[in-house]
Amino acid sequence: MTFPNESANEHHASQAGTMKLGDLTINRLGFGAMRLSTNGMRGPARDPEIGRAVLRHAVELGVNHIDAAAFYHSHDGSVRANTLIREALSPYSPELVIATKVGPLFSESGPVQGSAADLRALVEENLKELGLERLDLVYLRIGMMEPPHGESLAERFEALAAMREEGLIRHLGLSNVDTAHLAEARAIAPVVAVQNHFHIAKRDEVAVLDACTEHGIAFAPFFPLGGGWNTLNDPRQARVAARHGATVSQVALAWLLALSPITLAIPGTGSLTHLEENIAAGSIILTPEDLADLDSTGEERQ
Template identity: 40%
Template sequence: MTAPRTSVPDPRSTQAPRPTFAIGGRAPVRRLGFGAMRLADGPVPEPHPSPVWRPPAHREQALNVLRRAVELGVELVDTADAYSLGGNEELVAEALHPYPERLLIATKCGVVRPSPGEWMPLGRPEYLRQQAELSLRRLRVDTLGLLQLHRIDPEVPLADQVGALRQLQEEGKVAHIGLSEVSVREIEEASAVAPIAAVQNQYNLADRRHDDVVDHCARHGIAFLPFFPMALGDHARPGGRLGRLGRLAEEVGATPAQVALAWLLYRSPTVLPIPGTSSEKHLAENMGAWDVTLDEARLRELDAPA
């Protein structure tokens, strides 16, 4: 069940969602970004899976998707040093460098990949600093616009992990600091060490475990970047035609994916969805979420448990 949201100003209204949000109060971007993780995984020998392990099989297609995203108005591109072992960052730079003035590249560090199926937190300060230096090289920048701690390492004090990012910030190598997959308590603990500009957690219509984090971010002016923003779950299952989401999408003349993204834009003025795709067609569809209007009755219906 969705948690009560009386603690923050209700963003629900018949007015269109605010089009931009300033990350860290200083980096305004359009609130519909692009997640580059899907631009990965070329052929890999059996029996190994390839979950974001190798560069894309169709590199030119991936480059074109990134360039088209910016043409369609994307101002926030999210990647990570763990995607394709740094190859995803290189792909972003190849497609978009020199970067447009308003384009913010967000990356992440703090996860090590010993094999295709392993994602292991590694938050030792010296490792985080090394990975940030490598990200600077791969992205071809002097300052990382947003560096996020990919996962908290339970073996290292959180203050030490965030402290390493704060040191990079003080050196001018990081503009804004973020966290990923964290609780409100962890955000508060990290905020005592450094200003937290963004939080990236899994969140969508079907998975609202982090409702309290969304509200905390709204109260404190922190950007909330929901990953897997279109995991439609029970909302898209048959029960009508495509279920509740499909019916509402038909009513407003949109696709279910567009309505799922629009719901996030209405959810809070600090939410910045980062849908990813390897298809220019799906990219254009996702960006069409800006054209979806949801009235109070439809928002209430979407808010209700599936």
Template identity: 45%
Template sequence: MTINDTFLLGGSTPIRRLGYGAMRITGPGVWGDPPDRDGVIALLRSLPELGVDFIDTADSYGPNVSEELIRDALAPYRAGTVVATKAGLARTGPGNWVPLGRPEYLIQQAYASLRRLGVEQIDLWQLHRIDPAVPRGEQFGAIAWLLEQGVIRHAGLSEVGVADIDEARRHFPVATVQNRYNLAERQSEDVLAYAEDHGIGFIPWFPLAAGSLLQPGGVLDAIARRHGATPGQVALAWLLRRSPVMLPIPGTSSLAHLRENLGAWELMLSDEEFAALSQLGR
């Protein structure tokens, strides 16, 4: 079975379906500068050479640090590189995340991300969380305004349900949804099905988590050994085959681990292996 290598973001912007998540390039607790800045810069600069053209970050990673590192390493960007960012979570310290969705704040942060990334337009801007203290329509209205003004090209949502996406689509075209999803955690199956039906990219965050499925002698371990691969590569290969709208963004601060993750493209699961893995998380 062959797997389509690319996805049309928003129906118009082609990206390779295996991207890179830039949360882990900051300090501990996703706070402050990385311990090895030069190593992070080298990793980021390797992405285009390794065929990665989709990078996902957020204003809250650092905060600001991840966006600034991406600009320092990659700007001016190679043609075809798509950098996605997010706003809607304020940071009050290492490991602390506070939803903040006031329209004026979201608009301010989008403009700030524009400057930090060193771009004239943000390729994909995502609402990191819907703030329960602010009416959804006001948050979605701010996103619609950013699209109308050309500050952002495409817009998406993170950690939402089907009803949230339906409501958001009354205000703007939803290009992506970013929910926690992996072999072991599939609470968002209904959201994935909705994304498939409407051509919405589904970005599974924490894609390599497998929990107890990693136990030696288990199905995942056996399939990995059969292919001479790592369990992480098998988990990514399963995600890529699971749906044509799936856009995994495994993150790492290690160049060796990055190369290992990208090896998932070369791993072709048999129908039987895919079915066995699909049963694991149910």
């Protein structure tokens, strides 16, 4: 693997800059934990020792923001992302911010949306697995892939806000929401971050990004590299990657970081090589020509 400009050992997550989550400062290039336990949402278990090694190396490379969830685990439940985080990184550095999300309930028939009454047990599950007395950031996830327009989240967000007042949660976020959901939640309690499905090939959440920018809320897309779907195959991305001696995945992360000062990138991987590749993306500075190419919607230039 060739990394842009420098050797992999010289890259650090801080090269992507920093962002505030309430009173917490994080590097804008973080780590998503979904692929630690399995290659996908519910696949076969991965080697837990490799997962722990990836986590330790991520922290060595400057990652101080890890995005997790209790429902990130192998199909048989034998390998769980939260457990790997605790085993690899506890006792935690005071600089490390661990975010998690609650809302969906999973069964053999698939995910369903939990009610407000279900959320305490989900928060307590995350606390126990991570070995924490307070969670840094908890996202309320509504729906799975696209925002459920017109659905109220008030009762569920009020339940999380009450747990924040109790001291179980430090900061609150939202996931898979539209601008109306964001406004509804902000009328109840402060929102420090939003997680929606968004990446270089899927840009239909710009209204939510704009609302986050207006209010100084971090925007941390899930699936920043497409989530395993073959989305990073545009020749314009390949052309920009060639200019930087980079991969198209690195360009996708660099584009996300260049898009706005409030965007965060949380790529996930269960591979040490891919981890280093992702961290190296934080050092790529896209030029105006690069950005024009990546934002072009016209026919491919010859």
